[in-house]
Amino acid sequence: MSEQREVFKGLSAAEFFYRNREIAGFSNPTRALYQTVRELVENALDATELYGILPEIKVVVTQDKNDPMKVFVDVSDNGIGVPPEEIPSVFARVFYGSKYVLRQTRGIFGLGIKMAVLYSQITTGKPIYIKSSTPESPIIAEYELMIDIKRNMPIIISERVARKRRKTHGTHVRLCLEGNWQQARRRVEEYIKRTAMITPYATLILEAPGTHLVFKRTTKVMPSPPRIGKPHPYGVDIEMLKHLFRNHGELYLKEFIVTCFDGAGETTAADFLKWSGLRNKKLKNLAPEEIATLSKKLKEYPYWRRPRPVTLSPVGEKLLKKGLKSVLRPEYVAAVSRKPLSYRGNPFIVEVALAWGGEIPAQEKPLLYRYANKIPLLYDEGADVSRRIVDTIDWSNYKVKFPAPLAVVVHVCSTKVPFKGIGKEAIADVPELEKEIENAIKDAARKLRAHITMVERVHEVIRRKVTFSKYVPEIARSLAEITNMEEEIFEEKLFNMLEREVKKTAQFIEETKITTVVKSRSR
Ligand SMILES: Nc1ncnc2c1ncn2[C@@H]1O[C@H](COP(=O)(O)OP(=O)(O)OP(=O)(O)O)[C@@H](O)[C@H]1O
Ligand SMILES: [Mg+2]
The missing domain is CATH 1.10.8.50 (Helicase, Ruva Protein; domain 3)
Structure with missing residues (x-):
């Protein structure tokens, strides 16, 4: 038997994540950069939307002149800010936050920003810089912080307060980390684009080497903020x-x-x-x-009332359509926001939108945009319940034949989204949820089928018009001969009949903006 003795000791939460940062999405310089932007943007959106503030969020990524793998990430928002006395713990103590209540928020763990700080500290040795002010406060607080990993406590490198000159509020966070912008670029851009799609009431800006993306809000209407609820x-x-x-x-x-x-x-x-x-x-x-x-x-007990959805903040059909139309520029969008249901006492709502045609490229299978509590999920698509459902649906029942220009948006909102991991990238297979996603997709698909049927009818009318127009002079001449009346009268009447048919379809074309498709087919 070996003489070696085991040494026992505890591990602080910060040290655990320092050792296992991969499970929170910080596995390499590309993924870490994407994850950092994500954590900061999600915090900024929670800090605005939850309080009825129209979000204005700017993300700036810059590379160090001497070392392109050293990257600075700045994110600023117009949110409710953080009270100065809370800043050190909020930004430099793992598992500290304001979201441990029953309410739909993007943040849940009290971990996100600290993971970014840990990664930045490990890879560049630099502290996080925070500047923040709450709406009612006369001051702006500035901090530089690091994490005492062994104790899971904040280390204050510097702190400063200044009087506010203007009545502003919000937070600016700056981190320096090892990151590969060139490789992360596509994902970060996609993330911002997908965020803009689900939050058409937000203005989002991304400035980075070779990138300048601006998504201006297209509406000032926001979903009602969620309220804090009780357990079921x-x-x-x-x-x-x-x-x-x-x-x-x-x-x-x-x-x-x-x-x-x-x-x-x-x-x-x-x-x-x-x-x-x-x-x-x-x-x-x-x-x-x-x-x-x-x-x-x-x-x-079988008779409890269903959990009330006041804790949820779904996007709603109108905003979903608005977001999709402005970002994907499709010909048509069908949106469905289902009634609230629950699994294991947790209320949830599934929303689905199908975008069709227009600038959506034709693909061999539907493009899938997954969201959970308004967070776009970009990684681990194969492991997600929505991908499986979308792939098992027989789309030909809905007149969709692939390759087809179809994008499917699935949004699950809940006080407890059953994520498969701490990185919040895939949703687990919960039977109640699975069934509801399928029902929502089928609901929306029926609307899409009605649209495609209508488009087919429009094409048919136009085809008939072209064919009949060729024969009108001939028929008019024959009728004139039989009845001994003027040929022009028949010609006019026949053309009017055709026009009436076409007018009906023209109204549909106007409503659904399918002009491009019709024009190209009718030539
Ligand atoms: N930009 C911000 N404006 C206002 N408060 C913020 C901002 N960023 C972070 N916070 C506060 O800091 C807390 C901790 O943020 P952190 O990202 O670590 O965790 P979280 O968002 O609560 O959960 P998750 O780990 O799922 O992201 C938040 O709960 C929030 O109260
Ligand atoms: Mg967070």
Whole structure:
């Protein structure tokens, strides 16, 4: 037997991610640069949209003159900012944030920006620079921070406050990291483009070597911000119950259910107690076995109201169409925003849009744009539930024959998106979600089929017009001979009939902007 003895010790959260940065998407200089931009942009969007502020976000990527692999990333926003006393922990302490509540946000882990700081610190040794101000504050705070990896605590390199000259608010973050811009460029551009597609109310700018992208907002209408909600009984477990009990020991079980959960009023709570056989005791008097029974019964009771969707902020059909039309420039868009449902007590909404024709290139299978809580998902498409569903649908049922100019947008929003990993790139196969994605795609596909049918009809009318026009003089002459009337009268009448048919289709052409297709076919 070996003499060697194991040495035991704990690991701080920061050290864990320092050692395992790949699982958060920071695996190499290309991916890390993309991931850094993503984390910063997502934070900026949360800092604006959640508070009803129309987002103005600028991303600037610059390369160091002497070392092109050393890259600076600057992201500025007009969001609600971070209070000065919170800045060090928010930006330099792993698992610290404001999003550990039940509400649909892009951020969930309290990790994103810290991963970018860790990566920057490891690869260039430079601190993160932050300048931030909240709307009500008279000052702007500036910090340079690094992370004490062993202790998972912020190290303040410098701090400064200045009085605000103008009534502005927002945050500017700057990081220096090892990154390969040339290789990351395509993904970063695609990410910004896809973000613009789902947020037509945001102005997004990307400036980088060889790139100048500006997506100006095309609307000032924003989805209603999500509200903070309560847990649903279908989502509880024993630990959660114990945690909730902490501040409510004096409450009786029935009151507790009504106060602390979504989905139960007085009557339902009373019915639950009867159904479960549990006594209406004070919480502090519940024995451990009773807590376990309560947890089990809460999940089994079939009559809880569905989780309320106030915690969600779907994009909506109108905005989806607007976003897609301005970025992809298709001939037609069908959008569907389904009713809220839930899985394991978590509310979710699936939205789907199908963009067809126009500038969308014809492909052998549908182009897929995946989103979760308005985050574009670019990597791991093959592992995503939406890809599988899109590929199994028989599109010929909807008059789509490949190669075809079809783009499918799938947006899942939930207080808990079942991501496959910490990098938030693929959605896991949850049966309730899978079924709903399929239903939403089929709903939208039916709308697309109606459109394609109409386009076919338009082409048919135009084809008939061309054919009939050739015969009109002939028919008019024959009719004139039979009836002994003027040939011109018949000619005019016949042409008018044809025109009426064409006018009907012209209205459709105008509404759906399919002029290009029709013109090219009718020549
Ligand atoms: N630009 C910003 N404006 C205002 N607050 C911000 C900004 N960036 C970060 N924050 C605050 O910092 C917190 C931590 O951000 P971080 O990206 O580390 O985690 P998160 O966004 O909560 O979750 P995730 O790990 O999923 O990104 C956020 O919860 C938010 O409160
Ligand atoms: Mg974040």
